[in-house]
Amino acid sequence: MNEQNRWERVSGDAGEAERIYRRSRTFLGDVWFRFTHKPTALFGFILVVLLLAFCLIGPVFTPYTYSEQNNKLASIPPLLKVYPGPAEGSNLYITQGLKLIEVDDEGHLIRQLKKKKDDSKAKQTSFTWDDDTLVYLDYSRLPNTVLDRDGNRIETAKTVWNRTYLLGTDQLGRDILTRLMYGTRISLMVAFIAALVNMIIGITYGGIAGYLGGRTDSVMMRIVDIISTIPLTLYVILIKMCLDDGLLSIIIALSSVYWVDMARVVRGEVLSLKNQEFVLAAKTIGSSTKTILFSHLIPNAMGPILVTVTMLIPSAIFMEAFMSFIGIGIAPPMASLGTMCNDATETLRTNPYQLFLPALVICIIMFAFNFVGDGLRDALDPKLKK
């Protein structure tokens, strides 16, 4: 056999064998396909969309603003325990301040009854219903109740859903639903901006450290180590204390600290990518460092970067809520989920719903973003390609 022939024999028709069989999909198309085929990821994504709709479009549909107070209707829960009133189809709700509110059968709050006389001995208060009818509130023993025409305690109450304030009001009489919308908006905004800033700082810092390597890398990473040995929460609080109240300072506080994780992730990725042949190829071509960093290294590290960002969003939200909760966050009357929780703790025993609702929203947000982050990580892993 002639050695030379081994190379010549095959002709061009081998091209047939190497036709592309897989349907052409872009990288993003692939990611989207895998993402939407994971139920938890899709669920998380839908939750995020719903949350965005809730906080962006929602305020259009409520008649209240986040700061409008109505002291007469403070701390009205979403579910009302009502007693039959004197007129047909009317009901009476007893507030925590021992006042009577007229509620119709559907749950709309009609008016607050005027107090006539308080008999502290009998522990009864009379209220004017109309010109010639009085209703009596009996608070001699629990549960407080209303007396019927014959002066007997009405023991059977029914429960109606508060139609005027769907999720009730807080202790200043502000609509909780509306405040939740604005609070979610603030929380998401803080989180998105903080995540974006963190991403930019982290990518640049980690990218440079990983790409330059050597001593520069050591020094830069030691700085990151030093920053991260002290709990980030402490930093944020300290930074926040030095700045004024308000949204901007929260964002600055969050942005100036959380990038260390991102920097670590990016640096690790860049370190492992920079000796791959496509990066060497870019060097032999003579591409600039900028091109190598931003069109070769960073795009290939995008998977872990995106995952880190989606994981960073819930922690930023949590941090914002936490700061607002301990009272160094958003200035009142602006609502944030954290301030709402904080306000609610004062009356936690009597009005648990005031804490439960914002806490629930925080949970939903965290769940949603964690699901999305998880799904993204799986979707961006090309080894799972179907």
Added chain:
Amino acid sequence: MKENNTPMLQVQHLTKHFPAGSHKLVHAVDDVSFSIERGKTLGLVGESGCGKSSCARTVIRIYEPTSGKIFLDGADISALTQKQLLPFRRKMQMIFQDPYASLNARMTVHDIVAEPLRAHNICATRQEEHEMVREMLERVGLNQEHANRYAHEFSGGQRQRVGIARALILRPELVICDEPISALDVSIQAQVVNMLRHFQEELNLTYLFIAHDLSMVRYVSDDVGVMYLGQLVEKCAADEIYAHPLHPYTVGLLSSIPVPNPRLAKEKDGSGLEGDLPSPIDPPSGCRFHTRCPFATERCREEAPAWQEAAPGHFVACHRING
């Protein structure tokens, strides 16, 4: 086409050591010298891990040489900074070993092939760039439809052609092929090699062609250099190395190719290569091959053999040859 006698590439005493922790060094390339005439091909062979890639990457200056000189078309490029190197990068390009790892999975074929044009600001307009990329892709047998796809959708052979298109679009004069076909199917290997030969004739390219077995190299090379543990042990014309291998390592390499050639079969000593490649961190003293050489003597263990011309144009470093 200009005629001149300066070799396209001349490498003198090139050395590349990598730090390997606690003051140890990997002697990846040690005192390697060779030159390649314009339009010719030097094949570089050796076992895996003997420093071929390191040598190629140092020559093209993606690794910093530890010492030694590199002359590209007469100009010393061994001490230039990356910025100063930029104009020289147009003259030398590289085709990589792994067609999967050498293309960025996040870029379309068009962007990959256009990258050199963009790095050197060659095209004034997008239109012009598009035209050049299309023409280059056609020459490597890919069409416009392939240009907008991502590299991961292609087969190995197609990817390697994209790699070739990227290397050749700048019209370089020297192309370093680092095992361009060893990751491909045999049938596709032939296509790629034929394409490389075709471009060599058409564009008068100079190749440094790296491979790990001699059979491949013979077909493409004018000269062949054999590397062992970071050093060049034998270098001569391609046919000569098959007809009269002098270094025992070359003989061993040749006998490890299954060639039904009775004349060669007679020449080999019944055995191929035995043992493993010693660590390049602590290379053996004297002749580095003595640990595996069937003819090793006391002298081989102590004294490094000189690089001598055993026959006209046939260089070898071995104590058995007394020129």
